Amino acid sequence: MSEVILEVKDLKKWFPLKRSLGQWLRGQRTWMRAVDGVSFQIKKGEIFGLIGESGCGKTTTGKLIMKLIEPTGGQIFFRGEDVTHLSPEALKAYKREVQMIFQDPYASMNPRFRLHQVLAEPLTIHRIGANEQEKRALAAEALTKVKLTPASDFLDRFSHMLSGGQRQRAATARTLILSPSFIVADEPVSMVDLSTRAELLQMMKDIQEELGLTYLYITHDLSTARYFADRIAVMYLGRIVEMGTADELIDHPLHPYTKALIAAVPEPVPGRVNLIKEIPIKGEIPSAAQIPSGCRFHPRCPFAVDDCRHLTAAKLILAGPGHAVACWRYKELD
Amino acid sequence: MKLQELRETLRDFWGEFRKVKYGMVGLVMFFLFLLVVIFEPVLIPFPETGQRWRDITYWEDNPKNAAPVWVNWFKRKDYTPQAVLDKPDFNERKAANTQVAEAVFTYDYKYDLPPIDLLLRATGKGLLNLAVHLERPDGLSIELTKKSFRLSGEAPVRLSLDKEAVGAVGDFLKTYEDPDVLRGVSLFTVKPVEVFFARAAPGILRNPAPLKGEYRIKLTCVAVGSGAFLKEPALTVAGRVFGLMGTDGSKRDIWSGVIVGTKWALLIGLLTSAVAVIIGVFYGVTSAYFGGAVDLVLMRIYEVFQSIPLLPVMIVVSAVFKPSIWMMILMMCAFFWVGSVRTVRSMGLQIKEETYVEAAHALGASQGRIIFKHMLPQVIPYAFASMALQVPVSIVYEASVSLLGLGDATIVTWGQILHDAMQGGAVLQGIWWWIIPPGLFIALMGMTFAFIGFAMDTILNPKLRTR
Numbered sequence: 001m002s003e004v005i006l007e008v009k010d011l012k013k014w015f016p017l018k019r020s021l022g023q024w025l026r027g028q029r030t031w032m033r034a035v036d037g038v039s040f041q042i043k044k045g046e047i048f049g050l051i052g053e054s055g056c057g058k059t060t061t062g063k064l065i066m067k068l069i070e071p072t073g074g075q076i077f078f079r080g081e082d083v084t085h086l087s088p089e090a091l092k093a094y095k096r097e098v099q100m101i102f103q104d105p106y107a108s109m110n111p112r113f114r115l116h117q118v119l120a121e122p123l124t125i126h127r128i129g130a131n132e133q134e135k136r137a138l139a140a141e142a143l144t145k146v147k148l149t150p151a152s153d154f155l156d157r158f159s160h161m162l163s164g165g166q167r168q169r170a171a172t173a174r175t176l177i178l179s180p181s182f183i184v185a186d187e188p189v190s191m192v193d194l195s196t197r198a199e200l201l202q203m204m205k206d207i208q209e210e211l212g213l214t215y216l217y218i219t220h221d222l223s224t225a226r227y228f229a230d231r232i233a234v235m236y237l238g239r240i241v242e243m244g245t246a247d248e249l250i251d252h253p254l255h256p257y258t259k260a261l262i263a264a265v266p267e268p269v270p271g272r273v274n275l276i277k278e279i280p281i282k283g284e285i286p287s288a289a290q291i292p293s294g295c296r297f298h299p300r301c302p303f304a305v306d307d308c309r310h311l312t313a314a315k316l317i318l319a320g321p322g323h324a325v326a327c328w329r330y331k332e333l334d
Numbered sequence: 335m336k337l338q339e340l341r342e343t344l345r346d347f348w349g350e351f352r353k354v355k356y357g358m359v360g361l362v363m364f365f366l367f368l369l370v371v372i373f374e375p376v377l378i379p380f381p382e383t384g385q386r387w388r389d390i391t392y393w394e395d396n397p398k399n400a401a402p403v404w405v406n407w408f409k410r411k412d413y414t415p416q417a418v419l420d421k422p423d424f425n426e427r428k429a430a431n432t433q434v435a436e437a438v439f440t441y442d443y444k445y446d447l448p449p450i451d452l453l454l455r456a457t458g459k460g461l462l463n464l465a466v467h468l469e470r471p472d473g474l475s476i477e478l479t480k481k482s483f484r485l486s487g488e489a490p491v492r493l494s495l496d497k498e499a500v501g502a503v504g505d506f507l508k509t510y511e512d513p514d515v516l517r518g519v520s521l522f523t524v525k526p527v528e529v530f531f532a533r534a535a536p537g538i539l540r541n542p543a544p545l546k547g548e549y550r551i552k553l554t555c556v557a558v559g560s561g562a563f564l565k566e567p568a569l570t571v572a573g574r575v576f577g578l579m580g581t582d583g584s585k586r587d588i589w590s591g592v593i594v595g596t597k598w599a600l601l602i603g604l605l606t607s608a609v610a611v612i613i614g615v616f617y618g619v620t621s622a623y624f625g626g627a628v629d630l631v632l633m634r635i636y637e638v639f640q641s642i643p644l645l646p647v648m649i650v651v652s653a654v655f656k657p658s659i660w661m662m663i664l665m666m667c668a669f670f671w672v673g674s675v676r677t678v679r680s681m682g683l684q685i686k687e688e689t690y691v692e693a694a695h696a697l698g699a700s701q702g703r704i705i706f707k708h709m710l711p712q713v714i715p716y717a718f719a720s721m722a723l724q725v726p727v728s729i730v731y732e733a734s735v736s737l738l739g740l741g742d743a744t745i746v747t748w749g750q751i752l753h754d755a756m757q758g759g760a761v762l763q764g765i766w767w768w769i770i771p772p773g774l775f776i777a778l779m780g781m782t783f784a785f786i787g788f789a790m791d792t793i794l795n796p797k798l799r800t801r
Contacts, residue, residue: 066696095698107689110708114339121707122697174697 011074036238049229099175105167165196244323357789400576411446416573448531451572460562471547580767583758607724610670622682652740722787726780748772
């Protein structure tokens with residue numbers, strides 16, 4: 001559990017915005033800072049949860065790690081090697097090791113492909129399997145791994161002939177077929193029925209234990225994160241505001257934002273069906289194009305003081321064993 | 335596996351296509367055109383139409399500007415149709431150095447307006463002394479002409495009785511027509527064949543009444559010299575009406591021309607549209623996939639091509655180079671590819687953003703793989719529909735250029751027949767059978783592919799929208 005498999009250092013992704021003529025003439029550039037200096041380490045065999053509201057940059061972080069988009073700044077290390085910028089050959093080798101499960105199982109498979117074609121695609125790309133029979137056998141094996149059994153029933157189906165849960169299993173099978181060591185799971189259960197979520201996560205966990213995988217689990221759902229992840233990082237507006245082991249972070253949240261997130265989790269309390277929780281923070285997440293000065297969270301923070309508005313944003317600092325937080329006032333508030 | 339999938343896709347498509355009525359009409363018409371091309375040798379009476387369209391000797395036995403045979407159904411007086419009698423009673427006697435041959439042609443004349451000519455053809459060698467006699471149903475026998483040929487080798491013999499029987503007709507007229515009438519008439523203006531098919535009575539020149547019945551034309555030949563002979567005699571009755579679609583001003587059979595033109599129309603239409611749409615689809619997908627600067631440059635090039643009018647360019651090219659069908663197809667391909675680019679590009683832009691394309695990127699798929707496996711298959715149905723719609727455009731363009739007289743002179747196309755009709759003053763002379771058949775075929779061929787294309791469009795478009 002000690003070896004660091006993936007490390008991200010001060011990772012940045014700024015998307016350029018359209019400029020007005022005036023801005024263009026003055027040479028001004030405006031950016032949408034989707035990811036703005038994110039650093040974390042993921043150990044081998046760990047499930048690392050990345051939590052945040054929509055638009056906080058968590059999916060962008062996932063795509064940066066997947067090398068689907070080029071970072072604006074910062075570095076990514078995989079097994080100690082810098083993979084921030086790779087040659088096409090090295091990139092292909094990297095993509096064999098690092099795989100991604102997408103949020104929408106309905107859209108992540110080509111609707112014109114049958115399941116065995118979907119599963120054979122990574123094999124063809126990476127030149128595994130000598131012929132169609134061999135690829136089909138490997139596909140069947142992968143389907144068995146994700147408990148889509150009997151595999152022969154599923155191999156010739158189109159993705160639209162599967163239920164949401166089955167699709168996500170098939171998508172997982174596609175990532176597993178290359179036997180990767182690291183999987184970025186981008187909200188893998190958010191579009192799946194509640195009833196199948198736990199089952200799906202359990203399946204993912206079983207596979208992880210069996211194959212010694214490492215997951216980066218991206219979600220907005222604290223409850224599944226606590227159930228699934230070993231460690232959790234909370235992201236807000238392109239930065240990590242709090243990071244710690246799952247239990248510690250959820251039982252003793254330090255950052256006001258984390259606290260608010262936890263407070264907002266609905267609980268099915270018997271007899272109080274009409275209860276709508278009062279959420280301690282107000283408003284929407286600000287646009288990543290206009291990041292507030294000082295602490296990024298101050299416009300929504302119930303505890304913000306003048307210092308929060310003017311001082312530069314707090315860095316992540318260690319607040320306890322394996323628990324870091326980025327807030328000037330966390331000690332006062334605790 | 336792949337074959338089975340293809341078959342399933344096709345079966346689904348066919349199931350939908352069958353429901354579109356005009357699509358089926360288009361398909362049936364397309365198969366009819368295909369049958370026309372396949373059975374072309376059986377359909378045309380002049381087998382060398384394709385090669386000798388512009389060879390006047392090939393068509394010389396035909397009447398000029400003759401209407402189709404079926405106009406007789408609508409006329410009170412029947413016109414004599416073209417007829418070829420090639421199986422005469424043929425007798426020959428051979429002696430030392432001479433051959434005496436006799437061929438008797440029996441012609442049943444049952445029309446109101448006489449043929450315009452009788453043409454004798456044969457093959458012979460040596461010194462040939464020919465005599466032609468006509469035996470009429472009323473018992474009169476006339477010696478039409480006597481003529482000698484001296485042929486050093488084996489060669490064809492052709493005898494037009496319209497020209498040769500001028501002397502005989504003079505005597506015949508003097509016997510029966512009123513001398514007062516004859517006095518003011520130059521014999522050179524008399525059509526001998528017309529006279530011989532009329533009742534022998536006063537008025538034969540001015541108001542001839544047809545003498546119907548069996549005519550016997552007897553050809554006697556004395557071939558003198560060693561190895562001299564006459565063989566394969568045939569008689570052509572040059573009619574006033576001809577074939578299914580009549581003849582044009584150069585005596586050509588329009589039906590044969592139109593049938594031979596079918597394969598060129600299909601070739602021009604299908605080849606041009608296929609090449610143009612394939613280029614357009616690749617262009618559009620490439621532009622969409624790469625985006626950014628590539629897209630910008632490609633779209634500007636596209637706009638340049640789109641804004642150049644093709645017809646003037648084709649006219650210039652045809653005028654500068656030797657007009658050739660391949661050059662024309664090349665030019666059309668070079669300009670018609672723009673037709674599908676916009677739609678394909680916008681489809682490509684949409685597909686590019688699909689999660690499964692991103693997933694393929696995440697798997698390490700190459701650009702080629704994403705373009706060929708994920709993007710192109712989605713665009714192919716649209717490509718087929720636009721191909722079908724491009725076919726009539728190409729055919730009409732070829733016809734337009736040919737109409738202007740810049741067509742390929744080595745082939746027969748509908749546009750060229752129309753051009754000849756225009757040159758020959760068909761409109762002013764009311765030779766409708768010269769204009770309507772090629773025009774109608776162009777329209778029908780266009781309709782065929784328009785129907786198929788629209789049918790494919792109606793089937794595929796709702797699907798495109800959901801994709």
